Amino acid sequence: MAVSIELVKELRERTGAGIKDCKDILEQTEGNINKAIDILRERGIEAAAKKSTREAKEGLIGVYVHYGSRIVGMVELNCETDFVGRTEEFGSLANALAQHVVALNPRYISEDEVTDADVTESGLTRENFVKESVLLAQPFVKDASRTIEEKLKEAIAKLGENIIVRRFVRYEVGA
Template sequence: MATETVKIDAKLVKELREKSGAPMGDCLKALQESNGDMENAFVVLRKRGMASAAKKASRTTNEGAVGTYIHAGGKIGVMVELACESDFVARTEGFQELLRDIAMHIAAVDPRYIGREEVTEADIEREKEVYRAQAAASGKPANIIEKMLEGKMGKFYEEVCLLDQPFIKEQSQTVAQIIATQVGKMGENIAVRRFARFKIGEPTATFAQAKQVVAEEPQA
Protein backbone atom coordinates (compact mmCIF):
# COMPACT_ATOMS: atom_id res chain seq x y z
CA MET A 1 0.00 0.00 0.00
CA ALA A 2 1.45 3.38 -1.03
CA THR A 3 2.39 5.83 1.71
CA GLU A 4 0.23 8.95 1.73
CA THR A 5 2.14 12.09 0.76
CA VAL A 6 2.09 14.78 3.44
CA LYS A 7 0.43 17.97 2.21
CA ILE A 8 2.64 21.01 2.75
CA ASP A 9 1.52 24.64 2.68
CA ALA A 10 3.21 26.56 -0.14
CA LYS A 11 4.09 29.31 2.37
CA LEU A 12 6.22 26.83 4.34
CA VAL A 13 8.02 25.76 1.17
CA LYS A 14 8.75 29.39 0.31
CA GLU A 15 9.96 30.13 3.84
CA LEU A 16 12.35 27.15 3.80
CA ARG A 17 13.55 28.17 0.35
CA GLU A 18 14.40 31.67 1.64
CA LYS A 19 16.10 30.25 4.74
CA SER A 20 18.17 27.57 3.02
CA GLY A 21 18.57 28.73 -0.57
CA ALA A 22 17.79 25.18 -1.73
CA PRO A 23 15.58 24.54 -4.80
CA MET A 24 11.81 24.60 -4.21
CA GLY A 25 11.49 20.90 -5.05
CA ASP A 26 14.12 19.92 -2.50
CA CYS A 27 12.45 22.12 0.12
CA LEU A 28 9.10 20.44 -0.49
CA LYS A 29 10.61 16.95 -0.20
CA ALA A 30 12.44 17.88 3.00
CA LEU A 31 9.24 19.24 4.55
CA GLN A 32 7.31 16.13 3.54
CA GLU A 33 9.97 13.90 5.07
CA SER A 34 9.83 16.01 8.24
CA ASN A 35 6.01 16.09 8.41
CA GLY A 36 6.01 19.85 7.99
CA ASP A 37 8.53 20.58 10.75
CA MET A 38 10.60 23.53 9.54
CA GLU A 39 13.66 22.94 11.76
CA ASN A 40 13.91 19.24 10.94
CA ALA A 41 13.48 20.00 7.24
CA PHE A 42 16.35 22.49 7.42
CA VAL A 43 18.53 19.80 9.03
CA VAL A 44 17.63 17.41 6.20
CA LEU A 45 18.71 19.99 3.63
CA ARG A 46 21.96 20.66 5.50
CA LYS A 47 22.80 16.94 5.55
CA ARG A 48 22.16 16.72 1.83
CA GLY A 49 24.35 19.76 1.32
CA MET A 50 27.20 18.10 3.22
CA ALA A 51 26.84 14.95 1.11
CA SER A 52 26.82 17.03 -2.05
CA ALA A 53 29.95 18.86 -0.88
CA ALA A 54 31.77 15.58 -0.26
CA LYS A 55 31.03 14.40 -3.80
CA LYS A 56 32.31 17.66 -5.30
CA ALA A 57 35.40 18.00 -3.09
CA SER A 58 37.79 16.51 -5.67
CA ARG A 59 36.63 18.74 -8.51
CA THR A 60 39.14 21.34 -9.71
CA THR A 61 38.63 24.94 -8.59
CA ASN A 62 40.33 27.23 -11.10
CA GLU A 63 38.05 30.24 -10.65
CA GLY A 64 37.04 32.31 -7.65
CA ALA A 65 37.64 35.71 -6.13
CA VAL A 66 39.79 37.58 -3.64
CA GLY A 67 38.00 39.43 -0.86
CA THR A 68 39.09 41.74 1.93
CA TYR A 69 37.81 42.81 5.33
CA ILE A 70 39.05 45.74 7.40
CA HIS A 71 38.19 45.85 11.10
CA ALA A 72 38.72 47.98 14.22
CA GLY A 73 39.23 51.29 12.45
CA GLY A 74 41.88 49.94 10.13
CA LYS A 75 43.82 48.08 12.83
CA ILE A 76 43.13 44.59 11.42
CA GLY A 77 42.96 43.60 7.76
CA VAL A 78 42.31 40.27 6.05
CA MET A 79 42.68 39.12 2.45
CA VAL A 80 41.17 35.78 1.38
CA GLU A 81 41.20 33.81 -1.86
CA LEU A 82 38.05 31.71 -2.18
CA ALA A 83 38.05 29.28 -5.11
CA CYS A 84 35.20 27.75 -7.11
CA GLU A 85 34.70 26.06 -10.47
CA SER A 86 33.26 28.84 -12.63
CA ASP A 87 33.48 32.58 -13.03
CA PHE A 88 29.67 32.68 -13.07
CA VAL A 89 29.42 31.35 -9.51
CA ALA A 90 32.31 33.56 -8.37
CA ARG A 91 30.30 36.62 -9.36
CA THR A 92 27.08 35.61 -7.58
CA GLU A 93 25.86 37.48 -4.52
CA GLY A 94 25.90 34.28 -2.45
CA PHE A 95 29.54 33.54 -3.23
CA GLN A 96 30.61 37.13 -2.54
CA GLU A 97 28.72 37.11 0.76
CA LEU A 98 30.44 33.86 1.77
CA LEU A 99 33.80 35.40 0.89
CA ARG A 100 33.10 38.45 3.07
CA ASP A 101 31.90 36.29 5.96
CA ILE A 102 35.02 34.13 5.89
CA ALA A 103 37.26 37.21 5.82
CA MET A 104 35.35 38.69 8.76
CA HIS A 105 35.66 35.41 10.66
CA ILE A 106 39.43 35.33 10.12
CA ALA A 107 39.72 38.92 11.34
CA ALA A 108 37.84 38.05 14.53
CA VAL A 109 39.17 34.58 15.36
CA ASP A 110 42.71 34.64 13.92
CA PRO A 111 43.24 31.05 12.67
CA ARG A 112 46.79 29.97 11.82
CA TYR A 113 45.97 27.31 9.25
CA ILE A 114 43.17 26.54 6.79
CA GLY A 115 42.76 22.82 7.56
CA ARG A 116 44.33 20.11 9.69
CA GLU A 117 46.48 18.87 6.82
CA GLU A 118 48.38 22.19 6.85
CA VAL A 119 49.37 22.00 10.53
CA THR A 120 53.11 21.39 10.76
CA GLU A 121 54.46 18.23 12.40
CA ALA A 122 56.49 20.43 14.74
CA ASP A 123 53.32 22.14 16.04
CA ILE A 124 51.51 18.82 16.44
CA GLU A 125 54.36 17.18 18.36
CA ARG A 126 54.84 20.23 20.59
CA GLU A 127 51.16 20.23 21.56
CA LYS A 128 51.16 16.47 22.18
CA GLU A 129 54.20 16.74 24.46
CA VAL A 130 52.52 19.44 26.53
CA TYR A 131 49.26 17.49 26.84
CA ARG A 132 51.03 14.21 27.67
CA ALA A 133 53.02 15.94 30.41
CA GLN A 134 49.85 17.48 31.86
CA ALA A 135 48.02 14.15 31.78
CA ALA A 136 50.94 12.19 33.21
CA ALA A 137 51.13 14.58 36.15
CA SER A 138 47.57 13.62 37.02
CA GLY A 139 48.64 10.00 37.56
CA LYS A 140 46.14 8.56 35.10
CA PRO A 141 46.92 5.28 33.29
CA ALA A 142 48.42 5.32 29.77
CA ASN A 143 45.21 4.27 27.96
CA ILE A 144 43.28 7.08 29.59
CA ILE A 145 46.04 9.55 28.78
CA GLU A 146 45.84 8.65 25.06
CA LYS A 147 42.07 9.20 25.06
CA MET A 148 42.55 12.54 26.78
CA LEU A 149 45.17 13.39 24.17
CA GLU A 150 42.69 12.82 21.32
CA GLY A 151 40.24 15.24 22.91
CA LYS A 152 42.94 17.83 23.57
CA MET A 153 44.20 17.66 19.99
CA GLY A 154 40.65 18.07 18.68
CA LYS A 155 40.36 21.25 20.74
CA PHE A 156 43.75 22.40 19.45
CA TYR A 157 42.66 21.98 15.82
CA GLU A 158 39.48 23.92 16.59
CA GLU A 159 41.60 26.78 17.90
CA VAL A 160 44.11 27.00 15.04
CA CYS A 161 42.35 25.62 11.91
CA LEU A 162 39.89 27.82 10.06
CA LEU A 163 37.70 24.95 8.82
CA ASP A 164 37.37 23.43 12.32
CA GLN A 165 36.36 26.67 14.03
CA PRO A 166 32.75 27.46 14.98
CA PHE A 167 31.61 30.09 12.48
CA ILE A 168 31.54 33.53 14.06
CA LYS A 169 27.98 34.29 12.87
CA GLU A 170 26.55 30.80 13.57
CA GLN A 171 28.35 29.07 16.44
CA SER A 172 26.43 25.80 15.99
CA GLN A 173 28.23 25.21 12.67
CA THR A 174 31.89 25.08 11.73
CA VAL A 175 33.32 27.12 8.87
CA ALA A 176 33.63 23.85 6.92
CA GLN A 177 29.90 23.19 7.39
CA ILE A 178 29.02 26.73 6.29
CA ILE A 179 31.05 26.24 3.12
CA ALA A 180 29.51 22.79 2.53
CA THR A 181 26.01 24.28 2.74
CA GLN A 182 26.94 26.80 0.05
CA VAL A 183 28.41 24.03 -2.12
CA GLY A 184 25.01 22.34 -1.97
CA LYS A 185 23.24 25.57 -2.92
CA MET A 186 25.58 26.63 -5.72
CA GLY A 187 26.33 23.19 -7.15
CA GLU A 188 30.09 23.73 -7.32
CA ASN A 189 33.12 22.84 -5.24
CA ILE A 190 34.21 25.80 -3.09
CA ALA A 191 37.48 25.99 -1.14
CA VAL A 192 39.53 28.49 0.80
CA ARG A 193 42.83 28.53 -1.05
CA ARG A 194 44.81 31.01 1.08
CA PHE A 195 44.51 33.98 3.40
CA ALA A 196 46.60 36.67 5.06
CA ARG A 197 45.76 38.52 8.28
CA PHE A 198 47.49 41.75 9.27
CA LYS A 199 47.27 43.52 12.63
CA ILE A 200 48.85 46.83 13.49
CA GLY A 201 51.64 46.40 16.06
CA GLU A 202 52.33 42.74 15.31
CA PRO A 203 55.76 42.09 13.75
CA THR A 204 54.51 39.62 11.14
CA ALA A 205 51.26 38.80 9.41
CA THR A 206 49.51 35.42 9.54
CA PHE A 207 49.68 33.64 6.19
CA ALA A 208 47.98 30.34 5.35
CA GLN A 209 47.74 28.41 2.12
CA ALA A 210 45.96 25.14 1.40
CA LYS A 211 47.86 22.23 -0.05
CA GLN A 212 46.99 22.03 -3.71
CA VAL A 213 45.29 18.82 -4.82
CA VAL A 214 44.69 18.47 -8.55
CA ALA A 215 41.84 16.16 -9.47
CA GLU A 216 42.56 13.68 -12.25
CA GLU A 217 40.45 14.04 -15.35
CA PRO A 218 38.14 11.04 -15.89
CA GLN A 219 39.22 8.65 -18.60
CA ALA A 220 37.20 8.80 -21.82
Protein backbone atom coordinates in the same frame (compact mmCIF):
# COMPACT_ATOMS: atom_id res chain seq x y z
CA MET B 1 0.29 15.65 4.20
CA ALA B 2 -0.23 18.85 2.23
CA VAL B 3 2.02 21.71 3.27
CA SER B 4 1.32 25.40 2.91
CA ILE B 5 3.09 27.50 0.30
CA GLU B 6 4.20 29.82 3.12
CA LEU B 7 6.05 26.94 4.82
CA VAL B 8 7.67 25.94 1.51
CA LYS B 9 8.69 29.56 0.94
CA GLU B 10 10.17 29.83 4.45
CA LEU B 11 12.22 26.65 3.99
CA ARG B 12 13.44 27.85 0.60
CA GLU B 13 14.49 31.22 2.05
CA ARG B 14 16.31 29.58 4.96
CA THR B 15 18.14 26.95 2.91
CA GLY B 16 18.24 28.05 -0.72
CA ALA B 17 16.97 24.63 -1.82
CA GLY B 18 14.67 24.26 -4.80
CA ILE B 19 10.92 24.69 -4.38
CA LYS B 20 10.14 21.08 -5.31
CA ASP B 21 12.78 19.75 -2.89
CA CYS B 22 11.40 21.97 -0.12
CA LYS B 23 7.83 20.81 -0.76
CA ASP B 24 8.79 17.12 -0.92
CA ILE B 25 10.90 17.21 2.24
CA LEU B 26 8.25 19.14 4.18
CA GLU B 27 5.66 16.53 3.17
CA GLN B 28 8.08 13.78 4.21
CA THR B 29 8.66 15.43 7.62
CA GLU B 30 4.96 16.26 8.07
CA GLY B 31 5.63 20.00 8.06
CA ASN B 32 8.48 19.94 10.60
CA ILE B 33 10.77 22.66 9.25
CA ASN B 34 13.68 21.84 11.59
CA LYS B 35 13.76 18.19 10.47
CA ALA B 36 13.50 19.37 6.86
CA ILE B 37 16.50 21.67 7.34
CA ASP B 38 18.51 18.80 8.85
CA ILE B 39 17.68 16.54 5.89
CA LEU B 40 18.62 19.24 3.38
CA ARG B 41 21.89 19.86 5.27
CA GLU B 42 22.74 16.12 5.12
CA ARG B 43 21.99 16.03 1.40
CA GLY B 44 24.16 19.10 0.92
CA ILE B 45 27.08 17.45 2.70
CA GLU B 46 26.73 14.38 0.48
CA ALA B 47 26.60 16.58 -2.63
CA ALA B 48 29.67 18.51 -1.46
CA ALA B 49 31.64 15.28 -1.03
CA LYS B 50 30.91 14.34 -4.64
CA LYS B 51 32.11 17.73 -5.89
CA SER B 52 35.27 17.90 -3.77
CA THR B 53 37.49 16.36 -6.45
CA ARG B 54 36.55 18.95 -9.08
CA GLU B 55 39.11 21.64 -9.81
CA ALA B 56 38.43 25.13 -8.47
CA LYS B 57 40.52 27.82 -10.18
CA GLU B 58 38.07 30.74 -10.38
CA GLY B 59 36.77 32.89 -7.55
CA LEU B 60 37.72 36.05 -5.77
CA ILE B 61 39.42 37.57 -2.78
CA GLY B 62 37.25 38.54 0.16
CA VAL B 63 38.50 41.47 2.22
CA TYR B 64 37.48 42.73 5.62
CA VAL B 65 38.98 45.84 7.22
CA HIS B 66 38.17 46.07 10.92
CA TYR B 67 36.93 49.32 12.42
CA GLY B 68 39.81 51.73 12.83
CA SER B 69 41.77 50.14 9.97
CA ARG B 70 44.21 48.43 12.33
CA ILE B 71 43.39 44.83 11.32
CA VAL B 72 42.60 43.43 7.88
CA GLY B 73 41.85 39.93 6.67
CA MET B 74 41.94 38.61 3.11
CA VAL B 75 40.74 35.21 1.90
CA GLU B 76 41.18 33.73 -1.57
CA LEU B 77 38.02 31.69 -2.11
CA ASN B 78 37.96 29.54 -5.24
CA CYS B 79 35.15 27.94 -7.20
CA GLU B 80 34.89 26.17 -10.55
CA THR B 81 33.47 28.93 -12.76
CA ASP B 82 33.61 32.70 -12.92
CA PHE B 83 29.80 32.66 -13.12
CA VAL B 84 29.53 31.41 -9.53
CA GLY B 85 32.50 33.55 -8.48
CA ARG B 86 30.57 36.68 -9.49
CA THR B 87 27.41 35.84 -7.54
CA GLU B 88 26.43 37.95 -4.55
CA GLU B 89 26.24 34.87 -2.33
CA PHE B 90 29.79 33.77 -3.20
CA GLY B 91 31.13 37.30 -2.61
CA SER B 92 29.31 37.53 0.72
CA LEU B 93 30.82 34.20 1.78
CA ALA B 94 34.33 35.35 0.85
CA ASN B 95 33.92 38.57 2.83
CA ALA B 96 32.42 36.75 5.81
CA LEU B 97 35.41 34.40 5.82
CA ALA B 98 37.77 37.40 5.76
CA GLN B 99 35.88 38.80 8.76
CA HIS B 100 36.25 35.43 10.48
CA VAL B 101 40.02 35.49 9.87
CA VAL B 102 40.22 38.91 11.52
CA ALA B 103 38.15 37.79 14.51
CA LEU B 104 39.64 34.35 15.25
CA ASN B 105 43.13 34.58 13.72
CA PRO B 106 43.57 30.99 12.45
CA ARG B 107 47.08 29.79 11.56
CA TYR B 108 46.24 26.98 9.12
CA ILE B 109 43.55 26.21 6.55
CA SER B 110 43.22 22.48 7.26
CA GLU B 111 44.36 20.00 9.86
CA ASP B 112 46.72 18.43 7.30
CA GLU B 113 49.01 21.45 7.70
CA VAL B 114 49.40 21.05 11.49
CA THR B 115 52.63 19.44 12.67
CA ASP B 116 53.12 17.51 15.90
CA ALA B 117 55.78 20.06 16.90
CA ASP B 118 53.23 22.90 16.65
CA VAL B 119 50.82 21.02 18.91
CA THR B 120 53.52 20.14 21.44
CA GLU B 121 54.78 23.73 21.51
CA SER B 122 51.26 25.06 22.18
CA GLY B 123 50.75 22.88 25.26
CA LEU B 124 47.22 22.06 24.12
CA THR B 125 45.72 18.73 23.19
CA ARG B 126 45.65 18.14 19.42
CA GLU B 127 41.88 18.50 19.32
CA ASN B 128 41.92 21.84 21.16
CA PHE B 129 44.83 23.09 19.07
CA VAL B 130 42.98 22.21 15.86
CA LYS B 131 39.77 23.94 17.02
CA GLU B 132 41.77 27.04 17.94
CA SER B 133 44.20 27.22 15.01
CA VAL B 134 42.64 25.55 11.95
CA LEU B 135 40.28 27.69 9.87
CA LEU B 136 38.07 24.83 8.64
CA ALA B 137 37.64 23.45 12.18
CA GLN B 138 36.77 26.75 13.83
CA PRO B 139 33.17 27.66 14.69
CA PHE B 140 31.97 30.24 12.17
CA VAL B 141 32.15 33.67 13.81
CA LYS B 142 28.66 34.62 12.57
CA ASP B 143 27.04 31.29 13.55
CA ALA B 144 28.96 29.28 16.17
CA SER B 145 26.67 26.26 15.68
CA ARG B 146 28.52 25.48 12.41
CA THR B 147 32.18 25.20 11.55
CA ILE B 148 33.75 26.93 8.57
CA GLU B 149 33.96 23.54 6.85
CA GLU B 150 30.21 23.01 7.32
CA LYS B 151 29.53 26.52 6.04
CA LEU B 152 31.58 25.77 2.91
CA LYS B 153 29.76 22.47 2.34
CA GLU B 154 26.42 24.26 2.56
CA ALA B 155 27.62 26.78 -0.03
CA ILE B 156 28.81 23.95 -2.29
CA ALA B 157 25.39 22.31 -2.09
CA LYS B 158 23.59 25.58 -2.73
CA LEU B 159 25.80 26.90 -5.55
CA GLY B 160 26.48 23.52 -7.16
CA GLU B 161 30.25 23.84 -7.45
CA ASN B 162 33.33 22.86 -5.49
CA ILE B 163 34.46 25.74 -3.26
CA ILE B 164 37.77 25.87 -1.44
CA VAL B 165 39.75 28.32 0.63
CA ARG B 166 43.05 28.56 -1.25
CA ARG B 167 44.84 30.87 1.21
CA PHE B 168 44.30 33.65 3.71
CA VAL B 169 46.27 36.37 5.42
CA ARG B 170 45.68 38.60 8.43
CA TYR B 171 47.53 41.85 9.02
CA GLU B 172 47.50 43.76 12.29
CA VAL B 173 49.25 47.03 13.01
CA GLY B 174 52.10 46.49 15.47
CA ALA B 175 51.83 42.70 15.51
